[in-house]
Amino acid sequence: MAKRSKSTRSRGRPRKFDESEVLDAITDLFWQRGLSGTSLDALSAATGVARPSLYATFGDKEQMYLAGLRNFFGRIDASISPVLEEAASLDESLRGIFEVLIELYVDHEDIARGCLIMSTAATEASGSERIREELGRLLDGIDARFAQVLQRGREHGELDPDADVEALASVLAGVTHSLSVRARAGAERSQLEQLADAAVAVVPYA
Amino acid sequence: MAKRSKSTRSRGRPRKFDESEVLDAITDLFWQRGLSGTSLDALSAATGVARPSLYATFGDKEQMYLAGLRNFFGRIDASISPVLEEAASLDESLRGIFEVLIELYVDHEDIARGCLIMSTAATEASGSERIREELGRLLDGIDARFAQVLQRGREHGELDPDADVEALASVLAGVTHSLSVRARAGAERSQLEQLADAAVAVVPYA
DNA sequence: TAGATTTTGTACCGATTGGCATATAATGTC
DNA sequence: GACATTATATGCCAATCGGTACAAAATCTA
Numbered sequence: 001m002a003k004r005s006k007s008t009r010s011r012g013r014p015r016k017f018d019e020s021e022v023l024d025a026i027t028d029l030f031w032q033r034g035l036s037g038t039s040l041d042a043l044s045a046a047t048g049v050a051r052p053s054l055y056a057t058f059g060d061k062e063q064m065y066l067a068g069l070r071n072f073f074g075r076i077d078a079s080i081s082p083v084l085e086e087a088a089s090l091d092e093s094l095r096g097i098f099e100v101l102i103e104l105y106v107d108h109e110d111i112a113r114g115c116l117i118m119s120t121a122a123t124e125a126s127g128s129e130r131i132r133e134e135l136g137r138l139l140d141g142i143d144a145r146f147a148q149v150l151q152r153g154r155e156h157g158e159l160d161p162d163a164d165v166e167a168l169a170s171v172l173a174g175v176t177h178s179l180s181v182r183a184r185a186g187a188e189r190s191q192l193e194q195l196a197d198a199a200v201a202v203v204p205y206a
Numbered sequence: 207m208a209k210r211s212k213s214t215r216s217r218g219r220p221r222k223f224d225e226s227e228v229l230d231a232i233t234d235l236f237w238q239r240g241l242s243g244t245s246l247d248a249l250s251a252a253t254g255v256a257r258p259s260l261y262a263t264f265g266d267k268e269q270m271y272l273a274g275l276r277n278f279f280g281r282i283d284a285s286i287s288p289v290l291e292e293a294a295s296l297d298e299s300l301r302g303i304f305e306v307l308i309e310l311y312v313d314h315e316d317i318a319r320g321c322l323i324m325s326t327a328a329t330e331a332s333g334s335e336r337i338r339e340e341l342g343r344l345l346d347g348i349d350a351r352f353a354q355v356l357q358r359g360r361e362h363g364e365l366d367p368d369a370d371v372e373a374l375a376s377v378l379a380g381v382t383h384s385l386s387v388r389a390r391a392g393a394e395r396s397q398l399e400q401l402a403d404a405a406v407a408v409v410p411y412a
Numbered sequence: 413t414a415g416a417t418t419t420t421g422t423a424c425c426g427a428t429t430g431g432c433a434t435a436t437a438a439t440g441t442c
Numbered sequence: 443g444a445c446a447t448t449a450t451a452t453g454c455c456a457a458t459c460g461g462t463a464c465a466a467a468a469t470c471t472a
Contacts, residue, residue, distance in 0.1 A: 011439070011441080012440080012446065013448050013450070014449075019256075030217060032333070033242075033329075033332070034240070034242060034329040037333065039428075039430080041429085045239050049450095050450070050451055051430085051431075051432090052432070055432080056450095060451060098254065112332050113332065114328060119331075120329045122329075123242070123328075125325075126318050126390065127239055135391040156416085169402070171404050173384065174381045174385075174401065174405075177383050178376075178379065179380075180379030181345065182345060183342075184341070185328070185338060185343075185345050186342055187342070195380060199377060216416050217469075217470075218417040218421075218469060219418050219467065220418040220469060221419080221420095246461080247458080247460095247461080258419090258421080259420065261460095261462080262419075262420095415471085418467100419462105420466080425460105425463090426459105426461100427458105429457075430456105430457090432454085434454100435453105435466085436449100436451100436452095436459100437446100438448085438449080440445105440471090441443085441444105441447095
């Protein structure tokens with residue numbers, strides 16, 4: 001019951017596995033198969049951790065899945081942050097974001113990936129309030145990231161002052177949703193890049 | 207084995223159910239729970255048709271699901287067609303499409319719906335080539351519908367002649383993908399309408 | 413009325429599901 | 443070394459899974 005992930009070295013028998021590594025493996029499996037399509041047996045096999053240990057560490061399957069969603073969002077955020085820091089302009093920032101996402105979403109080892117959040121959480125959202133709420137929070141987070149980038153661009157005089165930052169952010173975030181679905185459907189990388197280009201072209205630069 | 211859905215009145219014992227009504231019920235259940243989340247028992251209960259009869263009529267669960275996807279697309283197409291015929295301008299056409307989709311996607315009886323195709327097929331696409339291909343075809347169909355509307359607008363001189371119809375269609379289709387995910391996450395109708403407005407505002411009218 | 417044909421409903425199949433009880437093993441503390 | 447504490451692995455649970463065998467029922471043909 002007690003959560004004591006870090007702090008003082010624990011008293012009893014030590015963990016045999018690294019919690020964050022296992023969470024990554026869990027995340028990847030949910031990414032491929034979704035919540036309903038992934039069994040605890042499969043999770044156990046993929047992580048090398050027995051079911052009871054998984055259960056003791058992460059809770060039930062839905063809690064594991066929620067942890068996977070947040071972990072995935074964290075991964076994306078971590079990939080995008082340095083890109084934004086290096087970007088010299090609004091245009092470069094937006095292109096950088098889309099580039100990272102496309103690299104993440106597109107086929108890898110013959111698996112059409114897309115985005116774990118948009119592609120699998122949406123399915124379960126109608127049946128689980130917890131998942132629906134988490135999905136809503138994560139989507140809001142994506143909107144907010146775009147709004148932040150656009151706002152910074154406006155402050156640097158790169159954006160048409162009349163542009164509605166919130167509305168534009170919604171459209172750009174919407175394009176990422178589309179990138180995810182299309183990648184999941186097996187779209188070619190070039191097609192995704194064209195969509196990203198079209199999205200960037202829609203921004204009313206100053 | 208033999209498919210003889212229509213034509214001469216059949217020879218043996220007559221069907222007790224209407225095939226298209228049952229397909230609608232199947233579609234609705236998959237819409238809520240996705241493929242993996244829907245059991246044959248649940249389908250049987252929702253349709254009032256015993257499992258063996260479902261199997262004999264539609265094939266296995268995946269084939270039922272694929273039939274549901276196509277049925278859903280057909281529904282949308284049927285809802286949009288009259289709107290496009292009545293629309294007097296490109297702007298009206300686009301607004302009409304988004305209006306129909308939002309009405310379809312938004313909460314209904316406390317169930318966040320979104321789009322069956324984008325919200326549930328994406329999950330299964332990575333595990334089934336048949337579903338992935340069908341999803342690709344349906345997404346292409348959506349792109350094509352938007353391209354058609356934009357092309358018609360261009361021919362009427364309503365669209366900036368320099369506009370890239372295909373690219374613009376991808377962005378608009380992408381907004382529908384986004385509407386689906388957001389609706390599934392429980393977004394308010396007003397938020398979806400704002401996104402649709404922002405999308406329409408992005409079109410470079412002549 | 414006697415087949416031929418097709419659908420229906422019951423009942424069952426082995427496999428898998430999510431979850432947990434329990435005993436054992438490995439550590440720190442005293 | 444004895445104990446408390448924590449994590450492990452084995453094995454089980456009732457329930458459900460997708461799918462089907464089979465016999466009864468309902469129709470058309472002749």
